[in-house]
Amino acid sequence: MNRETELTPRWDFGAATRQSLRNESLAKALFRATAKFDDGRRALMAALPESDLLREKARQIKDDVLQHLDRYLAQFADSVEKAGGIVHWAKTGDDANALVASIARERNVKRIVKAKTMVSEETHLNDALESEGFCVIETDLGEYILQVAGDRPSHIVVPAVHRTKEEIAELFNTSFGVSLPPEPAEITKFARARLREEFANADMGITGANFAAADTGTVIQVTNEGNGRLCATWPPVQVVFMGIEKIIPRLEDLPVFLKLLARSATGQPMTVYTNLITGPRREGEGDGARELHVILIDNGRTAVLGSEYRQSLRCIRCGACLNTCPVYRNVGGHTYGSVYPGPIGSVLSPLYEGRSRFSALPHASSLCGACYQACPMKINIPHMLTAMRAEQAERGDNHVLERLGMRLWALAMRSPLLYRFGGTALRWGMLPLSSEGWVSSLPYPFSGWTKRRDFPLPAKKSFRGSFKE
Amino acid sequence: MRVSLFITCLADLFHPEIGLAMVTILRKHGVELVFPGGQTCCGQPAFNTGNWAEARSVAARMLDVFESSEYVVSPSASCTAMIREGFPRLFANDEALHARSETLASRSFEFIEFLGKVLHVKSADARFNGRLTYHYTCHQRALGMTTEAEDLVKSLQGVTYIPLEGKERCCGFGGAFSIKMPDLSGHMANDKVERIIETGAEAVVVNDTGCIMNISGALKRRGVPVKVIHLARILSGEVTAP
Numbered sequence: 038m039n040r041e042t043e044l045t046p047r048w049d050f051g052a053a054t055r056q057s058l059r060n061e062s063l064a065k066a067l068f069r070a071t072a073k074f075d076d077g078r079r080a081l082m083a084a085l086p087e088s089d090l091l092r093e094k095a096r097q098i099k100d101d102v103l104q105h106l107d108r109y110l111a112q113f114a115d116s117v118e119k120a121g122g123i124v125h126w127a128k129t130g131d132d133a134n135a136l137v138a139s140i141a142r143e144r145n146v147k148r149i150v151k152a153k154t155m156v157s158e159e160t161h162l163n164d165a166l167e168s169e170g171f172c173v174i175e176t177d178l179g180e181y182i183l184q185v186a187g188d189r190p191s192h193i194v195v196p197a198v199h200r201t202k203e204e205i206a207e208l209f210n211t212s213f214g215v216s217l218p219p220e221p222a223e224i225t226k227f228a229r230a231r232l233r234e235e236f237a238n239a240d241m242g243i244t245g246a247n248f249a250a251a252d253t254g255t256v257i258q259v260t261n262e263g264n265g266r267l268c269a270t271w272p273p274v275q276v277v278f279m280g281i282e283k284i285i286p287r288l289e290d291l292p293v294f295l296k297l298l299a300r301s302a303t304g305q306p307m308t309v310y311t312n313l314i315t316g317p318r319r320e321g322e323g324d325g326a327r328e329l330h331v332i333l334i335d336n337g338r339t340a341v342l343g344s345e346y347r348q349s350l351r352c353i354r355c356g357a358c359l360n361t362c363p364v365y366r367n368v369g370g371h372t373y374g375s376v377y378p379g380p381i382g383s384v385l386s387p388l389y390e391g392r393s394r395f396s397a398l399p400h401a402s403s404l405c406g407a408c409y410q411a412c413p414m415k416i417n418i419p420h421m422l423t424a425m426r427a428e429q430a431e432r433g434d435n436h437v438l439e440r441l442g443m444r445l446w447a448l449a450m451r452s453p454l455l456y457r458f459g460g461t462a463l464r465w466g467m468l469p470l471s472s473e474g475w476v477s478s479l480p481y482p483f484s485g486w487t488k489r490r491d492f493p494l495p496a497k498k499s500f501r502g503s504f505k506e
Numbered sequence: 507m508r509v510s511l512f513i514t515c516l517a518d519l520f521h522p523e524i525g526l527a528m529v530t531i532l533r534k535h536g537v538e539l540v541f542p543g544g545q546t547c548c549g550q551p552a553f554n555t556g557n558w559a560e561a562r563s564v565a566a567r568m569l570d571v572f573e574s575s576e577y578v579v580s581p582s583a584s585c586t587a588m589i590r591e592g593f594p595r596l597f598a599n600d601e602a603l604h605a606r607s608e609t610l611a612s613r614s615f616e617f618i619e620f621l622g623k624v625l626h627v628k629s630a631d632a633r634f635n636g637r638l639t640y641h642y643t644c645h646q647r648a649l650g651m652t653t654e655a656e657d658l659v660k661s662l663q664g665v666t667y668i669p670l671e672g673k674e675r676c677c678g679f680g681g682a683f684s685i686k687m688p689d690l691s692g693h694m695a696n697d698k699v700e701r702i703i704e705t706g707a708e709a710v711v712v713n714d715t716g717c718i719m720n721i722s723g724a725l726k727r728r729g730v731p732v733k734v735i736h737l738a739r740i741l742s743g744e745v746t747a748p
Contacts, residue, residue, distance in 0.1 A: 055689050363676045363694055401687065403680025403694070404554060405644035420595075426556030435556065443552050447560035450515075451567055456546040460519045475726055485688025490695055490723035493520055500513045500522035504529065504541050 048374040050397035057368040063199055067369050070198045075360040077304015078411065085300065095293050096415045099351040102284050103342060109251045109284045110333065116254025120316025122329040130160030133334045137162065137243065137276055138169050140330055144274055146171065146240040150232075152258070152265040153177035154245025155193055155354055156280045156334055158376045159389065162243070173243075174235045176264035178228055185212050191370030191378060194302045194356035199369050232264065242268035242326065246279035247298065247353065249331075250288040255315040256331065257291060259298065259308040266312050275317070275326035281333050282350040288313075294353060297413035301355040337389045346421055349384050351414040358408035358418060364401055373398060380408035380418045387425060396434055399425035438482055457501070464495040507624075508538045510575035512614070514585045515547040516715035524581045524715065527742035528617055532579070535625050544571040548588040553596065555682045562596050569593070569606045577624065578614040581738055582714050583645035584681075586616040591648060616646070617738060618655045618713060632741045633663035636748040639707035640667070641698065641721065642674040643714040655737055659711050662740065668705040677712075679720035695724035702732055708748035709733040711740070 057063060082088045102109055114124040125140075127133035133156075141149065149171055157163070163184075166173050175184045179197035183190060186208050190196030197205070206219040209227060217223050244265055248257040256277050258265045269275050285291065291313075299305040318325030341350060359365045359379030370378030375386035375395055383398040399422045402408075408418045429435055449455040470476045475491040478484070486492050509532055513525040532539055549564035568589070572578050580586050593607035621627040640659045646652075660667050678684065678694025698721055702710050712718045712734050722734040739745045 051687065051689070054687065058689055058693055363678070363697075364690060367690065367693055367697070400683070401690075403644070403676045403678060403683045403691070405676035405680070406647040407644070407674070407676065410647055423554060423556065423595075426554070427558045428556070430556035430558065439555060440557070443555065443557040443560045447549075447552060447557075447563050450546040450549070450564045453544050453546060456515070463519065475723075477727070483685055485685045485691070486723070488688050489692030489727060490720065491726040492723055493719055495519045496522050498522065500518040500525040501541065501543065503522055503526060504511075506540070 045391070045394055047393065048395055048397060050372065050374070050401050053372040053374060054368050057372045062201055062204070063369050064367070066199055066201045067366060070195060071360040071366045074195075074303050074356070075411075078301055078357055078360065081300040081304050081306060085296070088297075088300075091293055091297055092413050092415055095297055095413060096351065098285060098290050098293065099414060100348075102286060103282070103347060103350055106281065106284070106342060109286060110281060113249055113251040113254060113284055114331075114333070116250075116252060117316070117329075117331050118254075120254045121319070122254065122316050122331055125330060125332045127332055127334045127336070130334070130336045131165075133160050133278065133332050133336065134162050134165035136332050137278065138166060138171070140274070140276060141166070141171055141241055142169070144240065144328075146274065148235070148239045149173045149241045149243060150176050150235050150239040150268050150272060151180075151242070152244040152260065152268040153180050153196070154243070154278050155376070156245060156336070157243070157278050158190060159336060160334070162278065174232070174239070176232050176235065176262075176268060177260070178225060178262055178264075181228055181232065182208065185209070189371070192356060192359060193354050193377065193379070193381075199371065236267045236271045239268075239272040241274040241276060242270075242272040243276045243278055244268050246277050246283050248285050248291060248294055249279060249283045250291065251284050251286050253288045253315055255288050255313050258312045258314070259295070259310065260312075261303070261305075261309045263310050266310050269312060269314055269326065270324045273326060274328045275314075275330070277314075277329070277331045279331065279333060281335055281338050282352075298353055298355055301357040301411070301413040341388050344388075345424055346384065346388055348416050349381070349388065349421060351416055352381055352385075353414060355413060357411040357413065361407045361411040362402075363405060363407065364403070373401070380422075381416070384418060384421045384425070392425075392429075393434065396429060399423075399429070442482075457499075460495060460499055464497075467492075467494055507536075507576065508540065509577045509579050509620075510572055511539055511541045512545060512548075512572070512578050512580040512585065512589075513541070514580055514582045514715060516719070517581055520719060521715050521736070523744065524736040524738055527736070527738040527744050528579070528581050530742040530744070531621075531738060535627075537625075540575075542571045542575070548585045548592075549596075550585065550588040550592065551681055553588065553592050554680075558596060561592070565593050565596050565607070566603065569603065569610055572610055572613075573606075575610075575613060577620070578610065579617055579620045580614070581617045581736060582716075583616045583619075583643055583649050583651065584714050584716060586614050586619075587645040587648035589614045616649055616651065616713075618658065619649060619651055621658075622654050628657075629661035630658045630663075630741055632743055633746055634665045634709075634740050635746060636664075636709060637666045637668055637705075637707045638662070638709050638711060638748075639670045639702060639705040640673060640711045641670055641677065641702075641717065643712060643717045644674075644676050645714065647674075655711070655713055658737060658741070668707050670705055670707075670710070671701045677717050677721050679716045681716065684720060691720075692724070695720050696728075699724045699728060699730065703730060707732065709735050711735055711737050713737050
């Protein structure tokens with residue numbers, strides 16, 4: 038865990054929520070995109086007769102990997118080296134960033150093109166490289182837009198989902214002195230032309246890895262834009278920046294995951310580009326980087342491996358839980374204040390970026406279970422969220438009123454007599470506040486309920502008072 | 507067949523008519539009913555807020571209260587899910603209590619689930635004269651329930667059934683969530699209310715007391731006269747029209 042972030046103030050999810058809920062253009066952009074992906078996912082998964090079997094198989098494969106991660110990592114590193122690649126190990130995010138910087142410095146690199154990688158967001162790789170004087174260009178269209186805007190991703194798969202096409206056209210027009218219409222095709226054509234130049238002039242390409250096969254040392258990367266392939270093949274040096282949990286045992290396991298990933302992420306049967314990279318360019322080959330470096334990053338993962346949150350390491354970053362989450366759909370990714378938003382982010386952020394800083398996130402869920410149902414890796418996110426809440430309460434990191442209230446409540450619930458008395462008292466207490474059986478303003482700490490809803494008065498006669506055997 | 511009624515604290519105190527409707531239907535099926543008077547709450551408010559010591563103390567009592575039950579039936583998927591999933595987690599480190607919680611879990615059913623799985627009820631023997639829509643409450647997911655309740659709603663005589671857009675989307679109740687994240691929770695409730703209004707239905711079936719309180723409270727605040735009804739009250743013949 039990063040000590041620095043532990044010391045920074047707590048993220049005020051409630052305040053961020055209020056701000057996001059007021060933003061109508063955000064609501065429009067979010068709803069359109071998340072509904073499209075979520076509906077697409079449901080339709081495609083329903084059309085795949087073996088989808089339940091695939092999910093179970095994928096879960097088993099990943100659990101096996103996590104159970105024997107040391108062995109598989111060693112095997113992967115050997116395979117990469119056998120194929121001619123160079124493997125580096127990074128304990129922390131800073132270590133990983135420093136490794137990239139030193140590879141770049143030694144090769145006199147000036148310009149770097151980068152495909153989308155979430156782990157590089159986690160380690161703040163761009164900031165680190167830029168502070169050392171390197172020019173880093175994001176080449177995923179969404180990431181590129183955010184880089185131009187000085188903004189950060191709000192979604193794992195579609196990073197600029199919070200921006201409308203109108204906002205993006207305006208951004209490019211003011212930043213580049215052009216006059217693009219708010220048409221996705223026109224905006225993309227413009228960005229594509231600019232990015233081509235960046236690819237051609239780059240001395241190094243950085244990519245992530247969606248999967249990495251231990252038996253062959255193959256790094257698998259999927260994109261829809263082809264930018265990943267250009268990052269991997271055009272510049273003379275490629276650096277694969279990946280978390281250690283990305284391993285799969287065998288290349289032949291890949292189809293199980295590919296079938297699930299695109300369907301779950303964007304409701305596509307396949308992504309447009311699927312790159313399998315095994316080592317650098319060999320003698321006689323026409324493309325590929327001359328030099329391939331693979332940086333294997335821990336950054337807190339081994340600590341999670343040994344905890345009750347191990348199943349979170351099964352995550353393949355598809356974003357299905359974000360698209361289906363009624364909370365995410367309403368407030369968007371920035372509201373979470375962390376690198377990973379949404380339901381899985383509410384688990385990952387406290388684990389990787391500070392339990393205390395992000396103590397609000399495990400509560401940013403009604404525990405509706407939509408995320409668990411959507412997850413292709415069967416990660417039980419609601420379980421982990423409640424486990425985190427329990428962990429917080431155990432170390433006293435919850436509100437003193439809640440602690441006290443819960444003790445009193447439990448006392449009453451352990452005694453049917455007190456419970457009945459409490460029920461009667463509740464009715465009599467609320468009666469003067471009510472009109473026609475409803476209360477429109479409850480006192481603190483229950484006032485939140487009546488901000489937007491009325492609260493019903495308890496019934497005159499309870500069930501136990503009415504039931505006859 | 508003997509069924510122990512687990513009415514849940516919210517239905518007991520706020521909507522006793524749901525429990526009474528359940529009684530009518532189960533008796534019609536010849537089921538012998540008992541109401542263990544020691545029951546209070548399943549402990550979910552403490553469990554969901556992370557106060558597991560308190561949740562444990564309340565859950566342990568539930569194990570005592572329903573120790574000798576053949577079946578435990580509740581009008582709430584949420585409280586049934588607490589018994590089925592929550593109790594074994596609470597007692598993970600206590601072999602004896604864990605075994606007892608697994609036993610109770612295997613005997614516990616949500617009411618609609620019980621109708622289908624145990625009493626093999628496949629269609630409704632009741633009527634509703636009006637336009638009706640249906641909200642899928644979230645904890646049915648945790649119980650592995652899919653269209654059981656919706657199928658019954660569709661099979662009501664005289665009903666005009668109008669599907670609710672995003673019926674499986676959470677209404678924003680979430681127990682303590684509604685107090686801790688009031689803006690978000692209220693926003694989600696209003697979103698649900700808007701979808702309900704769009705259907706033009708005169709009533710909406712909602713099969714969990716917490717969700718009923720949330721959705722009806724949001725409808726009330728907006729002055730929308732759509733009724734929120736637990737399916738048991740229609741199946742029992744208590745409610746036949748909006």
